[in-house]
Amino acid sequence: MPRYNPKESEPRWRDAWNRAGSFLTPEPAADEARPKYYVLEMFPYPSGAIHMGHVRNYAMGDVVARFKRAQGFNVLHPMGWDAFGMPAENAAMERGVHPKAWTYQNIASMRDQLKQLGLSIDWSREFATCDPAYYGRQQAWFLDLFRRGLVYRKEGVVNWDPVDMTVLANEQVIDGMGWRSGAAVEKRKLTQWFLRITDYADALIEGLNTLNRWPDKVRLMQENWIGKSRGARLIFRVAGEAPEGFESIEVYTTRPDTLFGASFVGVAPDHPLAERMGAGNPEVAAFIAECRRGGASEADIEAGEKKGVFTGLEVVHPFDPARRLPVVVANFILMDYGTGAIFGCPAHDQRDLDFARKYALPVHPVVLPPGGDPAAFRVEDEAYVGPGTLFNSDFLDGLAVEPAKAAAVARIEEMGAGKGATVYRLRDWGVSRQRYWGCPIPIVHCAKCGPVAVPAEQLPVELPDDVAFDRPGNPLLRHPTWRHVACPQCGGPGERETDTLDTFVDSSWYFARFTDPTAAEPINRAVADYWMPVDQYIGGVEHAVLHLLYARFVTRALKDDGLLSVEEPFAGLFTQGMVTHETYRVSADGRWLTPSEIEPRDGRLVESVTGLPVEIGGVEKMSKSKKNVVAPEEIFDSHGADASRLFVLSDSPPDRDVQWTASGLEGSWRLVHRIWNEFDAHPADPFIESDDQDADRAAELHRLTHRTIKSVTEAIEGFRFNSAIARLYEFLNALKTWPVEASGPAVLGARTEALSALARLVAPFAPHLAEECWARLGEEGMVVEAAWPVYDPELAAENERVLPVQVNGKRRGEIRVVAGASAAEVEAVALADAEVRRYLEGMSVRKVIVVQDRIVNIVAG
RNA sequence: GCCCCAGUGGCGAAAUGGUAGACGCGGCAGACUCAAAAUCUGUUGUCGAGAGACGUGUUGGUUCGAGUCCGACCUGGGGCACCA
Numbered sequence: 001m002p003r004y005n006p007k008e009s010e011p012r013w014r015d016a017w018n019r020a021g022s023f024l025t026p027e028p029a030a031d032e033a034r035p036k037y038y039v040l041e042m043f044p045y046p047s048g049a050i051h052m053g054h055v056r057n058y059a060m061g062d063v064v065a066r067f068k069r070a071q072g073f074n075v076l077h078p079m080g081w082d083a084f085g086m087p088a089e090n091a092a093m094e095r096g097v098h099p100k101a102w103t104y105q106n107i108a109s110m111r112d113q114l115k116q117l118g119l120s121i122d123w124s125r126e127f128a129t130c131d132p133a134y135y136g137r138q139q140a141w142f143l144d145l146f147r148r149g150l151v152y153r154k155e156g157v158v159n160w161d162p163v164d165m166t167v168l169a170n171e172q173v174i175d176g177m178g179w180r181s182g183a184a185v186e187k188r189k190l191t192q193w194f195l196r197i198t199d200y201a202d203a204l205i206e207g208l209n210t211l212n213r214w215p216d217k218v219r220l221m222q223e224n225w226i227g228k229s230r231g232a233r234l235i236f237r238v239a240g241e242a243p244e245g246f247e248s249i250e251v252y253t254t255r256p257d258t259l260f261g262a263s264f265v266g267v268a269p270d271h272p273l274a275e276r277m278g279a280g281n282p283e284v285a286a287f288i289a290e291c292r293r294g295g296a297s298e299a300d301i302e303a304g305e306k307k308g309v310f311t312g313l314e315v316v317h318p319f320d321p322a323r324r325l326p327v328v329v330a331n332f333i334l335m336d337y338g339t340g341a342i343f344g345c346p347a348h349d350q351r352d353l354d355f356a357r358k359y360a361l362p363v364h365p366v367v368l369p370p371g372g373d374p375a376a377f378r379v380e381d382e383a384y385v386g387p388g389t390l391f392n393s394d395f396l397d398g399l400a401v402e403p404a405k406a407a408a409v410a411r412i413e414e415m416g417a418g419k420g421a422t423v424y425r426l427r428d429w430g431v432s433r434q435r436y437w438g439c440p441i442p443i444v445h446c447a448k449c450g451p452v453a454v455p456a457e458q459l460p461v462e463l464p465d466d467v468a469f470d471r472p473g474n475p476l477l478r479h480p481t482w483r484h485v486a487c488p489q490c491g492g493p494g495e496r497e498t499d500t501l502d503t504f505v506d507s508s509w510y511f512a513r514f515t516d517p518t519a520a521e522p523i524n525r526a527v528a529d530y531w532m533p534v535d536q537y538i539g540g541v542e543h544a545v546l547h548l549l550y551a552r553f554v555t556r557a558l559k560d561d562g563l564l565s566v567e568e569p570f571a572g573l574f575t576q577g578m579v580t581h582e583t584y585r586v587s588a589d590g591r592w593l594t595p596s597e598i599e600p601r602d603g604r605l606v607e608s609v610t611g612l613p614v615e616i617g618g619v620e621k622m623s624k625s626k627k628n629v630v631a632p633e634e635i636f637d638s639h640g641a642d643a644s645r646l647f648v649l650s651d652s653p654p655d656r657d658v659q660w661t662a663s664g665l666e667g668s669w670r671l672v673h674r675i676w677n678e679f680d681a682h683p684a685d686p687f688i689e690s691d692d693q694d695a696d697r698a699a700e701l702h703r704l705t706h707r708t709i710k711s712v713t714e715a716i717e718g719f720r721f722n723s724a725i726a727r728l729y730e731f732l733n734a735l736k737t738w739p740v741e742a743s744g745p746a747v748l749g750a751r752t753e754a755l756s757a758l759a760r761l762v763a764p765f766a767p768h769l770a771e772e773c774w775a776r777l778g779e780e781g782m783v784v785e786a787a788w789p790v791y792d793p794e795l796a797a798e799n800e801r802v803l804p805v806q807v808n809g810k811r812r813g814e815i816r817v818v819a820g821a822s823a824a825e826v827e828a829v830a831l832a833d834a835e836v837r838r839y840l841e842g843m844s845v846r847k848v849i850v851v852q853d854r855i856v857n858i859v860a861g
Numbered sequence: 862g863c864c865c866c867a868g869u870g871g872c873g874a875a876a877u878g879g880u881a882g883a884c885g886c887g888g889c890a891g892a893c894u895c896a897a898a899a900u901c902u903g904u905u906g907u908c909g910a911g912a913g914a915c916g917u918g919u920u921g922g923u924u925c926g927a928g929u930c931c932g933a934c935c936u937g938g939g940g941c942a943c944c945a
Binding site: 003216342354425663720725805859 | 866872873875879880883885886900924926939940
């Protein structure tokens with residue numbers, strides 16, 4: 001019996017699919033009866049080589065794509081490259097390779113590797129975001145947004161990554177470090193381009209309610225990130241003589257109910273009032289300078305120390321004109337949240353309390369905890385933030401917190417001292433990057449006209465090729481000619497914007513471009529209307545806030561721009577887990593070793609070269625630094641793409657991390673061969689001579705086949721690929737009950753049916769193998785063209801049931817009944833069962849609970 | 862600190878409130894082999910010779926019945942974090 005040889009078989013079938021054009025997307029109009037299905041995996045960054053995480057991601061998407069295609073859907077399953085970004089420039093600086101050459105070379109080799117996986121991708125739609133044809137269209141819609149006021153420029157304090165020498169968005173700063181470089185981020189004042197994502201804050205929250213095929217976790221993370229809070233803006237009038245333009249201070253609060261507990265008003269160090277007061281007060285100026293020193297504030301935040309300085313100003317309490325509150329500048333107040341100013345209520349806010357204790361400000365409790373004694377209640381080291389009843393609060397006395405908030409806001413509005421307000425944590429999206437390898441921002445700066453949009457006929461604004469990377473920083477700024485152009489408006493001397501767009505802009509609309517990647521306009525609306533939204537999007541959870549929020553925003557902005565019809569880009573989202581692996585270090589010196597550098601020797605692990613003992617470390621995400629990576633190419637070479645795909649899908653649920661193990665891969669390798677052997681053993685002509693007339697046994701296999709079709713289909717639909725593969729194993733194990741050698745025509749016929757179904761059930765997971773099996777069975781055409789097997793619900797249901805019988809909740813026996821037997825029948829059988837009667841001896845039956853086709857429980861005592 | 866999620870054999874894991882541990886890995890025993898590898902067969906939660914008992918992080922509850930639902934706690938993971 002020849003062994004199945006993936007090395008020979010896999011390229012042959014990929015070639016056959018290619019020649020047949022199996023994965024070209026059908027034209028929508030050609031077959032409108034077929035429902036559309038758009039399946040997309042997050043496109044890769046062309047780093048140079050695919051890793052196991054890609055294998056898992058694209059294997060999952062391919063299961064869905066092949067499954068839906070077999071079910072008769074019109075499937076769009078494209079692939080492209082998220083190709084702009086820092087690593088290309090790093091390569092240029094380190095190795096003198098041009099970013100463009102580096103990127104396109106990487107794309108070429110990764111494309112080859114991905115193709116080895118046998119993905120059902122329509123490669124004719126491929127593009128890279130660094131293609132001028134793509135980023136030129138991006139510039140076009142960017143300018144549409146610019147004209148509509150969704151793009152603006154402002155000077156602001158930005159996150160500056162000193163290693164990458166560029167600005168980062170808030171979403172890209174993780175624990176104070178740049179998301180890519182890992183360097184401590186500094187504060188800098190720069191003029192930047194922003195996208196008005198905050199205009200869509202409410203819509204982006206509301207939209208989450210419609211995304212019922214998204215993980216709750218991701219929706220929650222986005223909701224928290226947008227951070228909607230309801231409260232009030234409130235004006236405090238400055239008492240006595242006020243500096244010009246600062247007659248009042250507007251604060252934002254979510255606790256207007258605690259206003260009677262106020263003991264100070266504070267502003268952020270960046271607040272205009274702080275700067276104004278600093279002008280005439282060296283102490284204030286020194287404090288502001290200290291806060292500005294940026295880096296230092298990191299340590300302060302860790303320590304949580306609340307510091308501030310008194311400005312000497314006082315404000316009038318809006319509800320009690322006789323009361324005066326000091327105005328302070330404090331380090332814990334953020335300029336870009338709310339109004340950059342607060343009123344401090346130490347009794348009911350921990351930060352305010354810490355501050356008040358340090359500067360000996362009064363603490364007035366105004367919310368009494370349930371059951372508290374108003375005379376005895378004190379706030380010591382901990383602010384009281386729980387529910388309760390207002391006291392010491394004039395017209396609010398006796399109200400609970402929520403009604404008190406409403407009453408306070410009503411009074412404030414009545415007085416004209418402010419109004420109810422909603423504030424978001426979300427900030428506008430800073431998209432300027434001081435980099436070369438990105439989409440140029442299509443703006444010309446003119447001394448006379450200001451920033452002017454590049455006219456449509458001059459797009460794309462292409463990156464110049466002749467740039468030098470001998471120094472850090474942005475080469476566009478140093479290019480001798482590129483940025484010097486005439487102002488499109490007045491013809492006078494102008495200068496191109498040298499910042500490029502954040503690469504997250506590139507990835508926030510590529511899914512729409514895939515629907516017609518060669519359209520003259522950015523998006524061919526008629527075609528996009530057919531395909532959008534993406535029905536199933538698959539990628540890592542690390543993009544829960546970044547990419548997925550930006551893409552939702554851009555989709556809405558483009559809809560309002562008339563380029564798209566949908567509000568949400570991704571109807572279904574699946575976040576897959578990572579691929580992990582054991583780590584290995586030399587015990588003596590702690591050096592990390594790759595799996596290929598170690599071997600077992602005398603019952604322990606040693607480094608192959610030196611023979612030094614090796615310790616097995618933690619199971620962690622595959623990474624170069626821990627050396628625990630397994631190269632997909634090597635696995636394709638040794639075990640084939642099908643076994644690799646089966647393994648990354650079979651060993652853990654798709655949303656959880658999967659641990660790569662050599663033995664697990666061997667298991668999938670065995671599965672491949674077991675499946676093939678089953679087909680190989682099946683006679684080409686099933687009508688062999690035999691006296692076997694066992695129609696009952698054939699019928700049994702027939703039913704098992706239908707049960708398997710049902711369970712595999714449901715598992716794929718539910719994204720339980722590990723369970724789907726387990727059902728395939730069960731089916732194979734069960735097939736041993738019907739061996740070819742002992743089968744007559746009836747059973748062989750049932751076997752043919754079983755194998756025909758099996759080939760199709762295997763196809764989404766191990767497509768090359770499935771083709772080989774399909775051909776071996778003598779079926780027509782290829783599996784890719786075959787319809788998904790359909791099960792007969794009646795056959796899929798068991799006709800006989802084995803029901804466990806419990807006595808007082810403990811399993812005491814089992815009975816066999818026909819499926820659907822009535823409670824009375826089942827009860828009679830159960831009570832007649834000898835085993836059960838033994839347990840009932842000396843007891844009287846009080847109650848019998850029968851759950852149809854499930855269980856019997858006899859309550860006795 | 863706040864918000865989420867998860868704790869099940871030696872390991873990865875299954876289980877619409879209804880036989881806990883499907884399926885895989887590993888282990889053990891056997892077949893084939895001069896031998897090994899590969900392959901195949903059987904077996905494998907714990908205790909117990911057996912009958913049986915006990916078992917899903919801990920603990921309390923709801924229920925005829927709880928891995929699953931509810932309360933408290935413990936542990937691990939993730940997100941957010943001077944957000945007023």
